[in-house]
Structures are given as structure tokens and as C-alpha cells.
Amino acid sequence: MNGGNGIAIDVKGLTKSFGGREVVHDLSMQVKRGSIYGFLGPNGSGKTTTIRILCGLLTPDSGEGTCLGYDIRRDAEKIKRQVGYMTQRFSLYQDLSVRENLEFVARLYGLPDARGAARDMIKRLGLSGREEQLAGELSGGWKQRLALGACTLPNPQLLLLDEPTAGVDPKARRDFWNEIHALAAEGLTVLVSTHYMDEAERCHEIAYIAYGYLLAHGTVEEVIAKSALTTYTVTGEDLNELGAALTGKPGIDMVAPFGTSLHVSGRDVPALEASIAPWRERSGLHWQKSSPSLEDVFIELMGRSKDNFQ
Amino acid sequence: MSAVDHPAPRRDIRERFGFLRRSYAMLVKEFIQLRRDRVSFAMIVMLPVMQLMLFGYAINTTPHHLPSAVLLQEESDLARSVLKALENTKYFRFLYEVHDVDDFDNLLKSGKVLFGVEIPRGFERAVRRGDRPALLVAADATDPVAASAALGSLGMVVQTALAHDLYIGERPEMPFEIRAHARYNPAANSSLNIVPGLVGTILTMTMLIFTALSVTREVERGTMESLLSMPIKPVEVMFGKIIPYVLVGFVQAFLIIGIGVGLFGVPVLGNLVLLALLSTLFITTNLSIGYTISTLVQNQLQAMQMSMMFFLPSILLSGFMFPFAGMPAWAQYLGECLPLTHYLRIVRAIMLKGATMENLRFDTLALAGLMLVAMTIAVTRFRRTLD
Numbered sequence: 223m224n225g226g227n228g229i230a231i232d233v234k235g236l237t238k239s240f241g242g243r244e245v246v247h248d249l250s251m252q253v254k255r256g257s258i259y260g261f262l263g264p265n266g267s268g269k270t271t272t273i274r275i276l277c278g279l280l281t282p283d284s285g286e287g288t289c290l291g292y293d294i295r296r297d298a299e300k301i302k303r304q305v306g307y308m309t310q311r312f313s314l315y316q317d318l319s320v321r322e323n324l325e326f327v328a329r330l331y332g333l334p335d336a337r338g339a340a341r342d343m344i345k346r347l348g349l350s351g352r353e354e355q356l357a358g359e360l361s362g363g364w365k366q367r368l369a370l371g372a373c374t375l376p377n378p379q380l381l382l383l384d385e386p387t388a389g390v391d392p393k394a395r396r397d398f399w400n401e402i403h404a405l406a407a408e409g410l411t412v413l414v415s416t417h418y419m420d421e422a423e424r425c426h427e428i429a430y431i432a433y434g435y436l437l438a439h440g441t442v443e444e445v446i447a448k449s450a451l452t453t454y455t456v457t458g459e460d461l462n463e464l465g466a467a468l469t470g471k472p473g474i475d476m477v478a479p480f481g482t483s484l485h486v487s488g489r490d491v492p493a494l495e496a497s498i499a500p501w502r503e504r505s506g507l508h509w510q511k512s513s514p515s516l517e518d519v520f521i522e523l524m525g526r527s528k529d530n531f532q
Numbered sequence: 533m534s535a536v537d538h539p540a541p542r543r544d545i546r547e548r549f550g551f552l553r554r555s556y557a558m559l560v561k562e563f564i565q566l567r568r569d570r571v572s573f574a575m576i577v578m579l580p581v582m583q584l585m586l587f588g589y590a591i592n593t594t595p596h597h598l599p600s601a602v603l604l605q606e607e608s609d610l611a612r613s614v615l616k617a618l619e620n621t622k623y624f625r626f627l628y629e630v631h632d633v634d635d636f637d638n639l640l641k642s643g644k645v646l647f648g649v650e651i652p653r654g655f656e657r658a659v660r661r662g663d664r665p666a667l668l669v670a671a672d673a674t675d676p677v678a679a680s681a682a683l684g685s686l687g688m689v690v691q692t693a694l695a696h697d698l699y700i701g702e703r704p705e706m707p708f709e710i711r712a713h714a715r716y717n718p719a720a721n722s723s724l725n726i727v728p729g730l731v732g733t734i735l736t737m738t739m740l741i742f743t744a745l746s747v748t749r750e751v752e753r754g755t756m757e758s759l760l761s762m763p764i765k766p767v768e769v770m771f772g773k774i775i776p777y778v779l780v781g782f783v784q785a786f787l788i789i790g791i792g793v794g795l796f797g798v799p800v801l802g803n804l805v806l807l808a809l810l811s812t813l814f815i816t817t818n819l820s821i822g823y824t825i826s827t828l829v830q831n832q833l834q835a836m837q838m839s840m841m842f843f844l845p846s847i848l849l850s851g852f853m854f855p856f857a858g859m860p861a862w863a864q865y866l867g868e869c870l871p872l873t874h875y876l877r878i879v880r881a882i883m884l885k886g887a888t889m890e891n892l893r894f895d896t897l898a899l900a901g902l903m904l905v906a907m908t909i910a911v912t913r914f915r916r917t918l919d
Binding site: 274277278279280281298299302303305307308309311312313314315316317318322325326327329330331332336356372373 | 550553554556557558560561564565568569753754755756757758759760761762763764916917918919
């Protein structure tokens with residue numbers, strides 16, 4: 223790959239406010255070329271704003287950095303040529319057909335054979351036979367595939383995907399992720415924001431952002447290890463009652479029901495052990511010490527950041 | 533460190549045509565969208581037909597201080613007195629004094645004056661001899677409302693005025709004959725005036741609304757976000773959005789003029805090519821203004837409201853509804869800032885008087901100027917980011 227240092231996105235100290243409210247606070251991150259970088263965090267945490275800054279749609283109040291080697295402040299136009307941005311809301315033309323939408327993009331980017339490029343993409347997306355259907359009439363899953371196709375059509379080096387699979391069924395979601403992995407294997411860098419844990423686990427690296435602050439980043443294993451969270455999984459009867467009793471006890475940072483089990487987590491292991499001790503031997507309850515899931519880590523991070531920043 | 537790995541020369545060649553290419557991409561997209569939008573499509577056809585049928589007659593007012601010229605073929609006290617008397621009627625204001633028939637005709641043809649008074653050679657002598665010579669008053673009757681009131685009152689008013697002024701005393705009879713000549717529209721047929729006017733009014737309305745909605749629609753549908761993330765420049769977006777509607781405007785103009793000629797018997801005396809060219813200029817000016825509106829407002833509702841705020845003065849102050857010359861000075865200045873004012877002069881002059889480019893230079897330049905101002909505002913106002 224070109225670009226020398228193997229880093230696709232390298233930004234430092236990004237800050238952005240809207241109407242006096244700081245949406246992104248002193249955010250620094252690095253994304254390696256050819257990797258899939260997951261962007262996680264609660265709604266309104268600044269994920270979309272960060273992505274928009276990266277593709278030049280917003281100018282940061284302060285901070286600097288490069289995207290594909292171009293300065294994010296000065297070279298927004300050059301970045302736009304190399305970046306495919308898939309918006310959270312479907313933003314292709316609903317009253318244009320699949321083929322017309324793709325041809326429009328191909329022409330805008332100056333692909334030598336717009337019709338041919340659109341035809342190939344339709345084939346690749348598996349949309350053959352639907353090319354004359356209006357984009358607005360496609361189902362949610364197909365819309366997302368088309369949107370992905372439109373932003374990969376000009377052969378970008380970086381894809382920015384903002385919650386691409388929100389509201390899409392599991393099968394379509396899996397297909398979508400297979401496609402993303404295939405693209406990454408071809409050397410494309412992908413930054414993708416999501417709420418789904420299974421999707422986060424399919425990323426090479428992840429970052430957790432809440433209320434404008436980047437709270438954790440690294441591989442999934444690193445993030446889990448860094449959380450220093452110990453989790454007990456409890457199965458048995460009257461878990462609701464148990465959950466209510468444990469919540470807020472010393473050493474217990476989080477109690478979360480997971481189907482027929484209850485996750486009890488905390489960072490201070492001795493305090494945690496002490497608090498659950500009275501319940502450990504109760505009949506009908508089965509306790510098992512386990513490593514926390516990514517979701518445990520995120521819910522705990524979210525709870526903590528809420529206390530700190532709101 | 534370069535992130536561009538394409539061979540450089542090839543990219544350069546493609547870049548040179550980048551402007552056209554991207555504008556073209558936008559244009560094709562707009563065309564397809566317009567074709568799919570049945571309601572807008574119906575509006576293009578229905579609006580002109582409805583308007584034409586509804587506008588039976590225009591509102592009548594009594595104009596005054598009509599811009600006039602005098603063709604003076606003799607210098608005499610009597611000639612001066614007659615002119616003074618005419619001016620005292622308050623109907624006329626003499627802006628030009630010419631001695632050549634061609635100059636006189638050109639003034640009328642270009643619309644610089646609505647009236648011309650011709651004082652023939654040997655006028656004074658003929659009056660003294662009691663020959664009752666003719667005093668020719670030529671009126672531009674393309675706007676019959678403006679012309680008829682002045683013409684109708686001419687005889688009486690001049691006679692009373694002269695009775696005071698001249699030595700002819702109490703003679704019951706006019707010492708000379710006033711021969712009024714309504715040029716261009718002798719029958720004072722108001723549809724002759726209305727049809728060319730409607731061309732301008734309908735074009736203003738439809739062109740304005742189409743482009744006023746164009747940018748806000750993209751913002752509201754969320755498509756602007758991805759459009760902005762693509763490498764297209766504000767000027768390219770603008771041209772891509774304007775050009776399809778130039779053709780739409782053309783179709784409308786043809787429709788109205790076609791109905792006008794076929795149904796109302798309006799003549800087209802001037803050059804059709806010139807009419808088409810200047811109409812294109814007018815259409816583009818309106819599209820630019822509409823497009824400017826769409827870069828200034830937040831949503832489609834505001835865009836509609838702002839279009840109406842522009843449209844109403846256009847109808848009232850351009851000389852479409854009321855004779856331009858009858859308006860107070862401030863209103864006339866406002867009117868000069870509206871493209872419709874200039875286009876009405878152009879389209880009436882070409883259709884009804886057979887005017888040529890020579891006669892219309894000022895109005896053409898005014899239209900082009902307004903267009904450039906609007907385009908400049910639009911391009912600078914177009915937001916490249918979502919900030």
C-alpha cells in the first residue's frame with residue numbers, strides 16, 4: 223500500500239462543539255491501513271460527529287491530524303476523492319433506480335465507464351434483476367447493500383460507515399460484514415460505528431467513545447483486559463430479587479441480567495467477593511467466575527462515564 | 533508521501549474536464565428526478581394553461597407622467613406652447629426632443645417612451661392661416677391600459693390648456709387637429725398585452741419554485757450529506773440543478789406563446805431566435821434567483837414563502853398588472869431590480885413591435901447583471917460542510 227507509514231487515520235486532540243455543548247472532546251486516534259476499526263458508544267456520544275470530521279463534512283474547533291496522509295483541515299477536497307462515506311440515514315436518491323444511483327456516483331467521481339462500473343457493482347451486490355427498481359422501494363437490507371456499493375464504487379482507500387446495519391435483519395447483517403471483511407482483505411481501511419457487540423467482536427480494533435470522550439481502545443482482548451473487571455455469572459431462581467439486592471453493594475459496579483443468567487461485575491475483587499459471600503452458598507443459585515464479555519465492559523464503561531460527565 | 537497512486541498525466545486530463553463531468557452527472561440526476569415527479573410535471577403544463585384562461589383583463593388605472601418624446605420639425609412659439617400644454621395635462625413628461633424621424637421611431641420601439649408627439653414643419657403658419665394642421669400623437673398601445681386613458685383625454689385637455697395659453701382666444705373650434713395614432717396595438721386589445729406578460733409571469737413563478745426547492749429538498753431528504761462527502765463543487769451543483777430547468781422553461785414559453793398566437797391571435801413581429809435567446813437569459817436569471825433562495829433558507833416551507841415574497845412584487849411592480857409609468861418613482865426603482873420588469877419590456881417589444889437587439893440592449897444587460905449577482909450569492913452561500 224502507499225501512504226508510507228501504514229496509518230490511514232491519525233488525529234490528535236479533536237474537539238467540536240455545537241451551540242456551546244462539546245460533542246467531541248480532545249479525541250485522538252490512530253487507525254492502521256487495511257484494518258477494520260470499530261467505533262462504539264451510546265447514542266449521542268459523538269461517533270457521527272467524529273466520522274464527519276474525518277471526511278471533511280465538519281471542521282473541528284481544535285485539533286489536527288491526517289486522513290490518508292492528507293491534512294483534515296486543508297485537504298478536505300482531496301480526502302473526499304479517496305473516502306467512501308456511508309451515512310447513518312439512507313442518503314441515496316430514493317426516486318432514482320439502483321442503476322441510476324450508481325451511475326450518478328460513478329460520473330461524479332469521473333470513472334472512465336460509468337455505465338460499466340455501475341453494471342459490475344450491481345452484479346457484485348447481487349442486485350441483478352433489480353437494477354431498475356427505485357432505491358426507495360428496496361428493503362432495509364438491500365438499501366444498506368446498495369449504499370455500501372455506492373460508496374465503494376469509486377475505489378476509495380478508506381470507508382467510513384456510520385451504523386451501517388442499524389435495523390437490518392441478522393442474515394443481511396452477516397452478509398454485510400462478510401463483504402466488509404472481503405473489502406478489508408483487498409487493502410481497504412474501514413472505520414465502522416455500531417451498537418452490536420457481535421459486530422464489535424468482528425473488528426480488528428475497537429474504540430469506545432461516550433459523551434465525547436474516548437474511553438478505551440485496542441483489540442477486543444486488550445479492551446477486556448484493560449477493564450480489570452471480574453464477572454460472576456449466576457444462574458438459578460429469583461434472579462431479579464438477587465439483582466435488586468446486590469445492586470449498589472460495595473465492590474459491585476454492575477449487575478446485568480442476561481436471559482436466564484445474571485452478570486455481577488466489579489473491579490475491586492476482594493470487595494466484590496465480600497459482597498456476594500452471603501449469597502454464594504444459597505441453594506438454587508449457581509455461581510461461576512468468568513471473564514467479562516465485551517458487553518459487560520461497555521455497560522460498565524457507560525455507567526461510569528455517565529457519572530463522570532453528566 | 534502521496535496518497536494518489538494513479539499515473540499523473542492521465543489524471544490531469546480527466547481533471548481538466550472534471551467541471552463539465554461533475555455538472556453533467558448532477559444534470560442527469562436532476563432530469564431523472566424531474567421526470568419521476570408527476571406533480572411537478574403537471575405543474576409545468578397546467579400552470580400556464582390555467583393562468584392564460586383566468587387572466588381575462590387587467591386592472592385599470594389612470595397613469596400619469598408617461599415618458600414621451602417630441603419630434604420637433606419647427607421651432608416656434610406655438611409649438612412650445614402646445615408642448616407646455618401637453619405637459620400641463622400631467623399625462624406626459626417629455627424626456628426626449630428629437631429632430632429625426634428614425635430617432636423618434638426608435639425611442640418608441642425600444643420602450644423608452646410610450647408617447648410621441650410630432651409637430652410638423654410649418655405648423656404655426658398653418659394654424660394662423662386657419663388650415664387646421666394635424667398634430668400627430670403616436671402612442672405605444674402594447675399596454676392599452678396606459679395608452680388609452682391618455683389618448684382618450686387628449687383632445688379635451690389640450691383644447692382647454694391652449695385656450696388659456698394662446699392668443700387664439702375663445703374660438704370654439706380647435707385651430708389644429710389632433711391625430712392620435714395607437715401604434716402596435718391599434719385595437720387596444722388587452723390580450724395582446726397580457727399574453728407576452730404571462731410568458732414572463734409564469735416563467736418567474738415556476739422557475740423560482742423549482743430551484744428554490746432543489747437544495748432544501750436534498751437537505752431534508754438527507755441526500756445532501758452524501759453529496760457533500762463527494763468531490764463536487766458548489767458551482768457544479770448549481771449548474772447541474774439549473775440547466776434541466778432551462779429546458780423546462782423553454783417548453784413553457786413555447787406553450788404560452790403557442791396558445792397566445794393560436795387562441796388569442798397575438799402576433800410575433802420580431803425575430804423568434806432573438807426572443808428565444810433572451811427568454812433563455814430570463815429563465816436562467818430566475819433559476820439563479822430561486823437557487824439563491826434555496827441556499828438561504830432552512831427548509832422547503834421557508835423556500836416557498838421566500839419565493840412568494842419575491843413573486844408578488846414581481847407581479848405588482850413589473851408593469852404586468854399596472855402600467856409601469858403610472859407608479860411612483862420609488863416603486864419604479866424597485867421594479868428595475870426585478871428581472872420580470874426587463875423581460876416584459878423585451879417580450880412585448882419583440883412580439884408586438886418587432887424590436888431588435890439594438891432597442892433592447894439596456895434590458896438585456898440588466899437581466900445578465902441580475903443573473904450574475906444571484907449566481908455569485910448562491911455559490912458563496914452554498915455550504916460545503918454541515919457546520
